[in-house]
Amino acid sequence: IEGLNRELEKRIRERTAQLNDTIAELKELNKNYELEIQKKLEAENKMKETLRKEIELNELKTKFLSLVSHEFKTPLSGILTSVMLLEKYRLTEQQEKRDKHLKTITNKVHYLNNILNDFLSIERIDSGKLNYKFTTFNLSKIINEVVYNANMLLKSGQRIHIPQSVDEYILYQDEKILELALSNLIHNAIKYSPENTAIEIGVRQKGSHMIFTVKDKGIGIPEKDQKHIFNRYFRAENAINSQGTGIGLNIVKNHLENLGGTITFKSAENVGSVFKIDLPLDMNK
Known part of the structure; x- marks a missing residue:
């Protein structure tokens, strides 16, 4: 067994x-x-x-x-x-x-x-x-050039207000990109605003950043379109009949973010818009 x-x-x-x-x-x-x-x-x-x-x-x-x-x-x-x-x-x-x-x-x-x-x-x-070129420049140089070129596009009775303090600020940035961004916002303000209205440019320093604002009294952006406004080729419903490609703001946003900046806005249809750029003063810091 x-x-x-x-x-x-x-x-x-x-x-x-x-x-x-x-x-x-x-x-x-x-x-x-x-x-x-x-x-x-x-x-x-x-x-x-x-x-x-x-x-x-x-x-x-x-x-x-x-x-x-x-x-x-x-x-x-x-x-x-x-x-x-x-x-x-x-x-x-x-x-x-x-x-x-x-x-x-x-x-x-x-x-x-x-x-x-x-x-x-x-x-x-x-x-x-992308090849950004950083130089030291006085802000007044850019503002004056942008406004000078924009003045040729003004409608009857339109005017651009700029602050007196722009001479105070020295930046170390890509001036071409800043010029591009401000030009885009101001040209949009002119295009979408009626005659006899003012476009106001604001400039102030906040810590190590510069804050730029462009305010208009134009057609504004419909609320339902605002979340898409920085999308490439997007045109707001009330702007479709105006000439435009819908790529300007997308380009501006991309460049600013590459430079450590941001672009935001507030808008109300038939009231106007305020676009704000927040950009570092000095790319060395």
Whole structure:
């Protein structure tokens, strides 16, 4: 009996060992199977993400081409009309009419140039090919240049108010980006404000940062559109009939954030808007 028991125990041990080996093999197979499934899922998700990005890119390209076609067609038509009319106004007493059409041509060319610059900025932002140049400059230089250029775009009776204190501030920043940001906000204020209204520029220091504000009494931004206002190509419902690409604020926001700054706003439809830029005074600190 003892011999039988020993033999039985031996067989049980052997079968148990075989069973354990089989379980280990099954676990390894299951592990490999799970890894294979995981790899397939990751590959599938990667393909889905690639497809999503491709669809998104195609949509952006379609929107871009439509935008370019629309935004270039109108000013080019205006330039062509003005050139044709200029040929008719040859008499000395018609100088005023010639000047009017020359101004139209100049404004349209500036507009087209700004659009091209915006598109180039987008390309550089998306590709990461940004090269910021920091210099020391007096704030009054930038403010005066921006306001001087903006004055040529003012509607009848519009005026720009600037603070007297701008000479006090010295910045170490990328002056081209600051000029771009302020120009964008002021041009928008002019475009979306009626005649005989004031656009107010505010400047103050807050610790190691400069705060800039641009306040207008324009059409404002509908509340439902405000959360999208910095999205690329977005146009507020009440601004669709005005010329514009919907990319200016997106570009400004990207640049300011790259420089450690922010842009925010408060707006009420048919009341006006206040945009605020918060930017470090000195990029060395």
